[in-house]
Amino acid sequence: xxxxxxxxxxxxxxxxxxxxxxxxxxxxxxxxxxxxxxxxxxxxxxxxxxxxxxxxxxxxxxxxxxxxxxxxxxxxxxxxxxxxxxxxxxxxxxxxxxxxxxxxxxxxxxxxxxxxxxxxxxxxxxxxxxxxxxxxxxxxxxxxxxxxxxxxxxxxxxxxxxxxxxxxxxxxxxxxxxxxxxxxxxxxxxxxxxxxxxxxxxxxxxxxxxxxxxxxxxxxxxxxxxxxxxxxxxx
Numbered sequence: 001x002x003x004x005x006x007x008x009x010x011x012x013x014x015x016x017x018x019x020x021x022x023x024x025x026x027x028x029x030x031x032x033x034x035x036x037x038x039x040x041x042x043x044x045x046x047x048x049x050x051x052x053x054x055x056x057x058x059x060x061x062x063x064x065x066x067x068x069x070x071x072x073x074x075x076x077x078x079x080x081x082x083x084x085x086x087x088x089x090x091x092x093x094x095x096x097x098x099x100x101x102x103x104x105x106x107x108x109x110x111x112x113x114x115x116x117x118x119x120x121x122x123x124x125x126x127x128x129x130x131x132x133x134x135x136x137x138x139x140x141x142x143x144x145x146x147x148x149x150x151x152x153x154x155x156x157x158x159x160x161x162x163x164x165x166x167x168x169x170x171x172x173x174x175x176x177x178x179x180x181x182x183x184x185x186x187x188x189x190x191x192x193x194x195x196x197x198x199x200x201x202x203x204x205x206x207x208x209x210x211x212x213x214x215x216x217x218x219x220x221x222x223x224x225x226x227x228x229x230x231x232x233x234x235x
Contacts, residue, residue, distance in 0.1 A: 026086060027058050027060045027086070027087060028060070029060060029087065030060055030061040030062070030063060030087070031054070031058070031060060031061075031062045031063070031087050031088075031089060032062070032063045032064075032065055032082075032087065032088050032089070033047050033050075033051055033062060033063070033064045033065065033089050033090075033091045034065050034067055034075055034078055034079040034082070034088060034089070034090050034091065035047045035064060035065070035066055035067070035075060035090075035091040035092070036067060036068055036069075036072040036074065036075035036076070036092060036093060036096060037066060037068060037093065038066060038068040038159060039066050041068075041159055042123075042125045043091065043093050043123075044064070044066060046091075046122060046123040047064050047091045048064055050062075050091075050122060051063070051064050064091075065078075067079075071095065071096075071099065071100050071103060071161060071162035071163055072092065072093060072095060072096035072100050072163070073100060073104065073109075073110075075090070075092065075096075076090070076092070076096060076100070076110045076112065076115075077109060077110055079115075079116070080110045080115040080116070089119075090116055091122075093163065093164070094164065095162070095163045095164045095167075096112070097112060099162055099163065099164075099167065100162070103162055127164060127165055127168045129143070129156075129172070131143065140176070143178070144176045144177070144178040147178045147179045147180050148177075148178060148179045150179070153178075153179035153180055153181060154178075154179065154180050154181075155180065155181055155182070155183045156169045156172075156173070156180045156181070156182060156183070157182075157183050157184070157185040158182065158184070158185055159184070159185045161182075161184050166182060169182060170182065
């Protein structure tokens with residue numbers, strides 16, 4: 001991928017539903033991890049690594065349940081409603097604690113501090129800008145210049161609306177004054193596949209009856225209807 005702007009951020013921390021003291025034979029049945037990440041995203045990968053290792057240690061199956069959407073709110077609500085027996089562990093992202101309460105100020109349906117007890121941070125990730133190999137930009141400065149001279153600007157794709165990747169893109173747009181607009185990506189796995197496939201003609205092509213997908217895809221994999229598909233490119 002080119003260009004790159006690295007920002008280190010927390011990927012996930014494990015929290016557990018507030019519960020009484022556990023018996024010494026814990027766990028004696030399957031444990032479930034609830035994560036706000038879509039399958040294949042970095043927090044999901046981290047969660048699966050930990051789940052696999054704990055399955056080996058505990059000799060009990062640890063199952064990962066993905067509940068993406070609403071900036072992490074869907075997963076938080078789902079986890080908070082589960083029995084407080086220690087068999088449901090909420091593997092969340094930093095943005096759930098730092099961004100979501102601001103977005104939902106005054107109407108947050110879950111009190112995170114009362115619903116969960118923190119265990120610890122388990123991973124972190126860099127956030128990077130990536131473009132398709134045929135995009136004529138070899139640096140961040142060239143990318144900004146390209147976006148500003150492109151009719152209607154360019155699209156930047158990120159997963160989890162309101163999450164760290166999205167807000168990092170908005171911060172980049174604000175500081176660089178680049179003419180870019182956000183489009184939601186279906187997931188990191190889709191994004192990577194699109195980069196590797198080199199879909200970079202700068203046009204949108206219909207795909208069966210699904211929404212149009214920009215053919216210049218770098219960090220994305222997003223599907224979006226474009227007002228002028230010939231002029232807006234996604235990276």
